[in-house]
Amino acid sequence: MNHSVRKAGWVALAAGVLLVGGGACGGDDGPSDDNPSSDAGTQTDAGTKLPAEEGRALAVSNGGLVVVGSTEANLATTGVDLLVRRYTASGEVDTSFGTQGSVVLDFEGPAKGPISGQREQDDRADTVAVLADGSILVAGFARGGSASDSRDFAVVKLKANGQLDTSFNKTGRSRLHFGEENAVDFVGTVHSLLPLADGRFYVGGFLTKSNGIDEDFALIRYNADGSLDTTFKSAGSPSGSWIGGAYTDAEAVQGMALQGSSVVLGGGDHFKAVRITSSGSQDLTFGTNGLAQSEDGQAHVLVARPNGGFLLAGSRQDVKVDGVSHGVLKLVAYTADGKPDVTFGPAGVRELTAPAGVLDVVDVSGLRIQADGKLLVFADVYAKPVLFRLQANGDLDTSFGTDGMVRWPETQLAVPLFIRSTTGPKLAILGDRAFVTDANIYSSGFFPDENARLLLKSTGL
Structure with missing residues (x-):
């Protein structure tokens, strides 16, 4: 990987100042979500067109299934938003979870960028883990700037009932921006979560320059409260991380x-x-x-x-x-x-x-x-x-x-x-x-x- 990537450092931001977004990137992520088909994943019921949704991962939660991904329910106002939904063991929506079974999160920012018709600031979840106490970690990415392909790591923690856990980064969610503040040089996406017995957890994915020429393993360790674990250190990588840079192919965790x-x-x-x-x-x-x-x-x-x-x-x-x-x-x-x-x-x-x-x-x-x-x-x-x-x-x-x-x-x-x-x-x-x-x-x-x-x-x- 480019040495400039490894030395760039990053900025961890609270939800109140997030300007983020989505779309697929790298590895086996598939094509960008910037211009999804108008009927992708939708279906008509008695003349009503449902918002397009995409599930990306699932886990067992509270005897049922919790599914994470994205939704276009608020596309005109906030773009594509992160979606968490829980189903009962019989396949019905669990209305005791979140708001009538779903949690929809927007990491803020306008739905339209300066280029006419181009959506930005989209959010998406790609992986989920249910902890021993029933709380739920959700991770994916959020777009990092207008009219760019930049993406930041995004992590959310929910209580078992679907409410944001505000003991986590004070807001229940965290965004990790790569490079200088407000820069749009890097693409990062989380594909995997690994909780540890002491409450800390790893997130793994990939990091690359926005030109997409090279993708590298990216591993971050967080404390239970959502802060970066700065005791986790690797030469050439920001504290809290190990960023692989010795390989020339596409590597994604x-x-x-x-x-x-x-x-x-x-x-x-x-x-x-x-x-x-x-x-x-x-x-x-x-x-x-x-x-x-x-x-x-x-x-x-x-x-x-x-x-x-x-x-x-x-x-x-x-x-x-x-x-x-x-x-x-x-x-x-x-x-x-x-x-x-x-x-x-x-x-x-x-x-x-x-x-x-x-x-x-x-x-x-x-x-x-x-x-x-x-x-x-x-x-x-x-x-x-x-x-x-x-x-x-x-x-x-x-x-x-x-x-x-x-x-x-x-x-x-x-x-x-x-x-x-x-x-x-x-x-x-x-x-x-x-x-x-x-x-x-x-x-x-x-x-x-x-x-x-x-x-x-x-x-x-």
Whole structure:
């Protein structure tokens, strides 16, 4: 990364002076939200057009599901706003949460910029974590300046009932601006949250110059009260952070795992991972000279393995199968020290190229290891959501679904993965938990009302 990025420092601001906004950026974020389709994610009911909404992540909360993302409900006045909503276990909106089930937050600023028709100051949540006391951490980004692609880290803390927790940064929310005050030089986005037992927490994502040429791992540690933990230090990075700058590909923290007092983070091009000590330095004994990687492809999710290692899942595009290019599901297993786990596959890698039904994976948004060691992987395969189940060694579990897969029909929804429990056979995927019971085929009965407008790009499986 540019050394100017690492030396730039940042400004942490309270909500009262925020001028922020949104849109997707970098990694597997997708296209910018500056000009969303006029009917993207909307749907008509008795002549009423609902505001466009996008769910990005979910977690188990109070016996139900809390979903975070964004909404255009107030588009004309405040632009795209951060959205938090809770559903009951039966899939109904939990009206005891927030205001009739939802929390909509605007980090202030005009809805229109100086360039006619260009929205700015949009806010979006990309990840969520529910703490032991029921409180909820939500993180994503907020646009950092008018007519720019600049984005700041945004973190919100809610009480279990959906009210802002004002013990957190005095307002319940925090914005971290990169670079000089009022500058619009950097793009930052949070993809992952990792709470610690003592109340502190990590946020991980990426940081890049606004020109988007390079993306780098970004790891920030906060105190429980929302202030930066300045005891977390790394040479060349502002206090409270570790910003990776030694790599030239796109690296984004798509998942984190604790190893004792250290944290492993990984994601992005070439399935990269690093280990950062509790003091904030990179552990150069990890992997090769501090870096674990597997050539080709992009990792979208990371989970810890029971043996102390960890697993990254994603895709590799343009793989030739019978002379035709396809996207394939790629999994990379590392040992606890960041070395390829050759017991999982050659160089720790498994790529699924057969049967034909596993091909053309374009996005992986969920990964979980079941108690029996089997792997659940959720992917968007050209608008057809697919749940794969693999054996612990990476082979498809052909007893599951058809050839190890359960498929949903093609849909206009980004990833309609909200499957409520039913009597009898059911498939339930609840944010940080996933389990299957006698559900090896698709059934529309697993969905709540498909008009309920729950759009999930990132499942948080």
